[in-house]
Structure formats: C-alpha cells, structure tokens
Amino acid sequence: MTGDSRGRMLASTLVALILTVLPLPPWLDVLRPAFLVLTVFFWSVNAPRSGGIALGFFAGLALDVFQGPVLGQHALALALLSYLVMREHQRIRSKPAFQQALIVFAALAVYEFVVFAIDGWTGHALGSPLRWVHVATGALIWPLAAPILAYSAGRLT
Amino acid sequence: MTAFGTPAGRPLGRSGSPGFRFTLFAALSVVIMYLDQRQHYLEHVRYALQAAAYPIQLAVNSPAAAWRWVRESVATRESLQQENARLRATQRDLELRAMRYEALARENGELRGLREALPPVVERWLAAEIVNIQQSSLRQRLLIDRGASNGVFRGQAVLDDKGLIGQTTHVGPWSAEVILITDSEHAVPVRIERTGLRTIAVGGGDSASLALPYLPANADIRSGDLLVTSGLGGVFPEGYPVARVTEVHRDAVQPLAQVRAATLAHVDTDTEVMLVWLRADQSAAPAAALNAAGELTHGNAAMQPQPAPPKPTAAPPAATPAPAPPAASPDTAAPRPPTANGARP
Numbered sequence: 031m032t033g034d035s036r037g038r039m040l041a042s043t044l045v046a047l048i049l050t051v052l053p054l055p056p057w058l059d060v061l062r063p064a065f066l067v068l069t070v071f072f073w074s075v076n077a078p079r080s081g082g083i084a085l086g087f088f089a090g091l092a093l094d095v096f097q098g099p100v101l102g103q104h105a106l107a108l109a110l111l112s113y114l115v116m117r118e119h120q121r122i123r124s125k126p127a128f129q130q131a132l133i134v135f136a137a138l139a140v141y142e143f144v145v146f147a148i149d150g151w152t153g154h155a156l157g158s159p160l161r162w163v164h165v166a167t168g169a170l171i172w173p174l175a176a177p178i179l180a181y182s183a184g185r186l187t
Numbered sequence: 188m189t190a191f192g193t194p195a196g197r198p199l200g201r202s203g204s205p206g207f208r209f210t211l212f213a214a215l216s217v218v219i220m221y222l223d224q225r226q227h228y229l230e231h232v233r234y235a236l237q238a239a240a241y242p243i244q245l246a247v248n249s250p251a252a253a254w255r256w257v258r259e260s261v262a263t264r265e266s267l268q269q270e271n272a273r274l275r276a277t278q279r280d281l282e283l284r285a286m287r288y289e290a291l292a293r294e295n296g297e298l299r300g301l302r303e304a305l306p307p308v309v310e311r312w313l314a315a316e317i318v319n320i321q322q323s324s325l326r327q328r329l330l331i332d333r334g335a336s337n338g339v340f341r342g343q344a345v346l347d348d349k350g351l352i353g354q355t356t357h358v359g360p361w362s363a364e365v366i367l368i369t370d371s372e373h374a375v376p377v378r379i380e381r382t383g384l385r386t387i388a389v390g391g392g393d394s395a396s397l398a399l400p401y402l403p404a405n406a407d408i409r410s411g412d413l414l415v416t417s418g419l420g421g422v423f424p425e426g427y428p429v430a431r432v433t434e435v436h437r438d439a440v441q442p443l444a445q446v447r448a449a450t451l452a453h454v455d456t457d458t459e460v461m462l463v464w465l466r467a468d469q470s471a472a473p474a475a476a477l478n479a480a481g482e483l484t485h486g487n488a489a490m491q492p493q494p495a496p497p498k499p500t501a502a503p504p505a506a507t508p509a510p511a512p513p514a515a516s517p518d519t520a521a522p523r524p525p526t527a528n529g530a531r532p
Contacts, residue, residue, distance in 0.1 A: 044243075047243070048243060048246070048247055051243070051244070051247055051319070051321075052247050053247070053248070053251070053319055053320045053321065055322075056322045056323065056393070056394060059322065059323050060323070082205065082208070083205065083208050083209050083212050084208075084212070086212075087212045087215070087216070090216075091219075092240075095233075095236045095237065095239075095240045096240060096243075096244070097321060097326060097328075099326070099372075100220050100223050100224050101219050101220065101223040101229055101232075101233065101236075102215075102216040102217070102218075102219035102220035102223065103216075103220060105212075105215075105216045105219070106212075106213055106216035106217065106220070109209060109212040109213060109216060110209070110213065113205055113206075113208075113209035116205055117205065148220070149325075152220070152224050154372060155324075155325055155326075155370070155371040155372045155392070156325075157323065157324040157325035157371070157392065158324040158392065160324055161323070161324065161325060
C-alpha cells in the first residue's frame with residue numbers, strides 16, 4: 031500500500047463525510063444513503079490492509095463529532111462493520127454487483143442497529159422508523175457508488 | 188473459498204489479528220462513550236474536536252452562502268428600494284410599540300409596588316449566522332458561527348425575530364451547536380398567554396411542532412392560544428413567544444389532553460439568529476426553578492400546572508428577589524420531563 035493510495039482513501043472518506051453532513055431538506059435527508067458507511071465498506075473490502083478497523087473507527091469518530099449524541103457511537107458501529115466486512119472481504123469481492131448490494135443491505139442494517147441500540151442504551155431519542163430508510167437506499171445506490179469509489183481508488187485492486 | 192472466514196494465518200495490518208484490533212477499538216469506543224455520557228468528562232475534547240470540525244462545516248455551507256451572496260448582489264435597485272421602504276415601515280411600527288412598551292412596563296412596576304419599572308431581563312444581544320442545519324426526526328440542531336471567543340456559553344437562549352429557537356448545547360471556540368426546541372430531546376417551560384397556565388412543551392421531532400404532554404384533559408386551552416416562555420428554569424428569558432396551539436384533542440379515556448403547537452420561529456428560512464445574555468440579577472429563575480422542581484417531584488406531573496389565579500399574569504413569583512447565579516445549567520433548567528419527575532435527589 032503506497033502513500034498515494036492511502037491519501038486517496040482519506041480523501042474519499044473526507045468527501046463521504048462531507049456528503050453525510052451536507053444540509054438537505056428533511057424529506058431528502060431521510061433518503062440520503064450513509065455515504066461514509068458505504069466508503070468504509072468499500073475500503074474494507076478492497077484494501078483491508080490499508081485502512082481496516084482503524085479507518086472505520088476514526089471515520090465513525092469524525093461522524094460523532096458532527097452528529098453523534100455520544101462520542102464513540104458511530105465509531106463502534108463502523109469499527110464493527112469494517113471488522114465483519116474484512117473477515118469476509120475475499121468472498122464479498124468475488125460476488126457480482128447485485129449480490130454485493132444485498133451484502134451492503136445487511137451491513138447497513140447491522141450498522142444502523144448498533145447505532146439504534148446505543149441511542150436506546152444511552153437514553154437518547156430514537157426517532158421515527160424512517161431512520162431505517164437509508165439502509166434500503168444505500169443498498170440501491172451501491173451498484174452506482176462502487177464504480178465511483180473504485181475510480182477514486184485508482185483501480186488499485 | 189471457505190477458509191477466508193478465519194483470521195488466523197493471514198498477516199493483516201500492522202499489529203495483531205483483526206479480531207484483537209477490533210476488540211481494542213470496540214473497548215476504546217465504549218470507554219469514550221462512557222466518559223462522554225457520564226458527567227461530560229470529555230467537554231474539553233469536544234471543544235477541540237468542534238474547532239477541528241468547523242472548517243469542514245464552513246466548507247459544507249459555502250455553496251449555500253455563495254448562492255445567497257450572488258442573489259443579494261444581483262438584487263435590483265427596485266427590489267432594494269421596496270425592501271427599504273418595508274423595513275422603514277416596520278421600524279416605525281416597532282418604535283411606536285417600544286414607546287408603548289416602556290409606558291406599560293412603568294405602569295406594571297407601579298402596580299407591583301416597586302419603586303421603578305422592572306428592568307428588561309435581557310441584557311445583551313448578539314447576532315449569529317447559521318452555518319449548518321440538521322433536521323431529522325433524531326436531531327434538530329443548528330450550527331452557528333459564534334463560540335466561546337464571543338462569550339457564548341453552554342445553555343444560552345437563542346431567538347429569532349419571531350420567537351424562541353433553542354439553546355446552545357456544545358460550544359466550540361468559534362462555533363456553537365444549538366439544540367432546537369423542536370428536537371425530541373428538548374423541553375421548554377412555557378405559559379399559555381391567555382390563561383397564565385404553566386406547562387412544559389416538548390419537541391415534536393419535526394421542523395415546526397411541539398407537544399404539550401402534561402396538560403390535564405380539563406385544562407383551559409384551545410387552538411390558537413399563544414405559548415410564551417415562562418422564565419422558569421432560568422435559561423430562557425420570560426415572556427418571549429414560542430408557539431401557537433394548533434390542535435387540542437381530548438379523549439374521554441385519557442386523563443391528559445393531547446395538544447400540539449406550531450413554533451413561531453421558522454428556522455428553515457432564517458439565515459441569522461440572536462443569542463441573548465440574561466441579566467445576572469433577574470428575578471425569574473432560581474427560586475422559581477426550585478419551586479417548579481418541587482412541584483414536579485411530589486405527585487402526578489399532570490396535576491402540576493393549575494390555572495393561575497386571575498391576578499397578575501406574570502408567572503414567576505416575582506416577590507422573591509433571590510440573588511441569582513448567572514444562568515443555571517441546562518441540565519437543571521430545561522429538564523426532559525421524564526427525568527424531572529423524580530430523578531432529583
């Protein structure tokens with residue numbers, strides 16, 4: 031892993047973070063896919079050696095600063111996600127796009143469940159069931175997002 | 188293709204197996220969460236992180252700011268003149284009202300037997316620009332471009348020209364996060380202007396609605412009533428408009444009325460908000476806040492707000508000139524109603 035591709039990883043993560051905190055009207059906000067999670071998923075699958083769990087943790091911590099009720103909430107969820115995805119990264123990588131989207135769906139569901147559970151345990155607002163919508167939109171957008179992320183990665187894999 | 192699930196034997200990363208590193212990071216997150224949640228040990232860390240995050244938030248807002256700037260700079264002379272005329276009319280109107288207000292305040296002071304009129308509770312104002320806005324059912328927050336370097340503190344009231352917006356939760360050096368009164372984690376002590384009935388308005392979780400969950404079914408409230416801040420709790424200045432009741436639903440089965448109200452402030456269209464500093468010696472808060480807590484602790488919270496006697500409509504027992512500490516902390520000031528019910532030792 032060269033320094034260049036590590037730079038690309040951080041840059042794409044930063045862009046994803048900005049897309050995640052970009053202010054949007056409420057109805058669009060509900061539909062917004064969790065770009066940061068998709069990016070961490072991508073890098074954990076395609077370059078598990080470079081970022082891995084640390085990438086998930088620090089990306090999550092950054093998200094916590096912007097919109098977490100408790101510091102460490104998204105950090106834990108994303109670290110778990112990247113760990114699970116890294117374990118299976120060779121199997122996920124060999125799957126066609128459609129099946130990858132299903133895996134993304136499951137991964138996003140796990141992620142959102144962890145965030146949801148921590149919201150509950152720490153006594154914060156649980157929001158409406160609409161918070162789960164992004165799991166579906168994230169999976170739907172994955173076939174589109176994956177090539178873009180691969181392009182940003184410079185097809186290094 | 189079956190052996191990939193086992194982490195052993197694959198040299199991944201720099202130190203240890205993925206399982207070990209995950210455990211490490213998970214433990215770290217749990218520790219961070221614990222420290223942040225319990226007594227806010229990480230306030231200083233948050234302060235630094237907020238400073239680090241501010242450039243990104245500014246960058247995120249820059250397209251909107253640029254668009255506004257372009258629109259303002261190409262505004263035609265005609266529309267500017269129109270706006271100017273409108274503003275002048277508004278100003279005249281407000282000046283007239285202010286004159287009337289002073290007379291009323293003096294009269295009110297005389298009625299209360301005080302030597303001179305009560306000073307206004309708000310001491311100082313500061314305008315702040317909205318940098319970022321989050322509106323989901325989970326979080327209703329604003330980021331404003333004033334922070335500790337401008338003297339902003341945690342738990343400071345934020346208003347716009349129509350009514351109450353919220354209070355600051357996290358303060359960074361140059362920015363501050365404001366929790367809106369519509370956030371489902373926020374509660375604001377209010378008074379119904381028509382009757383003087385005091386209660387608590389809880390955020391509805393969308394951009395413009397509040398719920399009043401603690402009113403008995405026979406409470407005197409109807410749609411169209413104006414809710415103003417009651418000044419209890421000491422965070423918000425007394426008597427500022429908050430919301431208008433939109434819906435009162437009385438169910439014969441339920442002991443409590445279901446009341447919803449629409450906020451008067453419209454954060455979606457605002458670009459600027461006002462931060463206020465209360466006078467340190469204002470009579471509104473601490474004694475009254477203790478009273479309110481006491482009322483809440485014994486008995487049913489629903490029974491607490493009783494219609495005030497028709498004498499002076501001003502809510503707080505103003506006869507207790509307790510030397511007030513500056514504004515109370517937001518924990519004691521605007522409690523989430525469930526915790527206010529008994530968690531006070």
